[in-house]
Amino acid sequence: ETLRVAVIGAGRMGADHIQRISKRIHGAEVAAVVDVDLARAQAAIEGIPGAVALADADEALNNGDVNAVLIATPGFLHEDILLKALARDIPILCEKPLTPDAASSWKIVEAEVALGRQRIQVGFMRRFDAEYATLGSIIRNHELGELLMLHHQHRNPSTPEGFTNEMLINDSVVHEFDAIRFFTGEEITSVQVRLGKATKNAPSGQHDPQHVLLETESGVLADVEIYVNAKFGYEVATQASFEDGIVSIGGDKGPYTRSSGRWGGNVTPGFEERFGAAYDVEIQSWVDAALKGGIGGPSAWDGYATAACCEAGVEAQKNGEKVAVKLAPKPDLYK
Ligand code: ISE
Structure with a gap:
């Protein structure tokens, strides 16, 4: 069995992961690369047999040849793609940050809890x-x-x-x-x-x-x-x-x-x-766990908890005060 991965975002990190998956990772292949800049997506799939270049994430998520997704767009674009990929119930590797603020990260946690299984691994390499x-x-x-x-x-x-x-x-x-x-x-x-x-x-x-x-x-x-x-x-x-x-x-x-x-x-x-070696181990761990239906690293809860720290940190940048980090109770799914 093989993960057929859609890589969303062919920027610095996306391009690095595309090379990694196509050259060094076992059990996964690049099936699609999405970038708003289609030429960048096309350049990224060069020399990768069976991969398609697309300009729209929905097209990749609806593609029957795709059974996993790696999200490497800027953080503010993660939420929408995460929710759609969860709805498809496929393995997800999401680059950090999960989302840029605690409220939107909590929405992701709730969606995963509703799904009833962990599908999201966050890219804390x-x-x-x-x-x-x-x-x-x-x-x-x-x-x-x-x-x-x-x-x-x-x-x-x-x-x-x-x-x-x-x-x-x-x-x-x-x-x-x-x-x-x-x-x-x-x-x-x-x-x-x-x-x-x-x-x-x-x-x-x-x-x-x-x-x-x-x-x-x-x-x-x-x-x-x-x-x-x-x-x-x-x-x-x-x-x-x-x-x-x-x-x-x-x-x-x-x-x-x-x-x-x-x-x-x-x-x-x-x-x-x-962190080249760490990224290799991270992605291999994700692929191995995903092929068994789980995750092989930090979870959506870790993404949420760090988003809450970021929110406190940005407030602290502005007011110079010691700002408390507020977290919702941890759902059983992550215990
Ligand atoms: C970048 O996005 C990273 O994730 C790097 O690990 C970090 O060192 C850098 O500061 C970020 O901009």
Whole structure:
């Protein structure tokens, strides 16, 4: 059996997933690629036998050859496609964010609960990064005693056109919201955002960097430096403080070279390179689980909970206060 996947959105992430599915993933094929820019969809299916290029998501969802969907459009377009794909009761991999706000994410959760089975996996790929997985198990197994604090750095070289101040939270820090929930197994209870001295390298309207302060149900404190015009390259790293030690992940990787009187190595240019292996494991896990009728990673509940954190974060950006994260009770489907 094979997943015949419609990829909706042939932008940066969609194009990356199309290559991944057609070259490296077992048990799935690209059946259709949808993009409002039909030429972009056509370019994306080049060399992929049996794939069609379309300009309309409905056409892909109604196509009998399609039995799964990967949503890689901008976040504000996810809701409509998610509801239609749920109505068709097919496996869904939805890139983050699930939707841009808690109310629309809750609608998705309700629709899935009404369906009665989990069909949506959300694209929080960091959970599939080898070092993230290792730190996660150190925490869960209490190998170094209790986890006390998490310090995150999230740095991008620059931002694409149209990347707003809110997107620092909704599109970037959303990953840390999920990572902190993944590491601690707890919900985040509050978010505060501090805006300090800003770089001149940010586009107008964006205050960059920002310092995001969070706490979890048991009182674990976490902070995130989100710095999206950091120029030097892409970096996502975490330092975890335990009762019996400190663990750092995501630092520079080899090869470490010495030549001509200097030492150094390479910085990853973007998330495709930094998380390439994690994306492969993520999509394979989705496909394997989907072929058995389930999901293989973060759920719509995780999408909803992180959307609630984002909403609190955007409010906190504006008022400088510590804003509580409000969550509806977790439906049994996700327990
Ligand atoms: C982007 O959308 C991602 O998901 C990347 O992982 C993140 O590092 C980046 O800041 C976002 O814009």
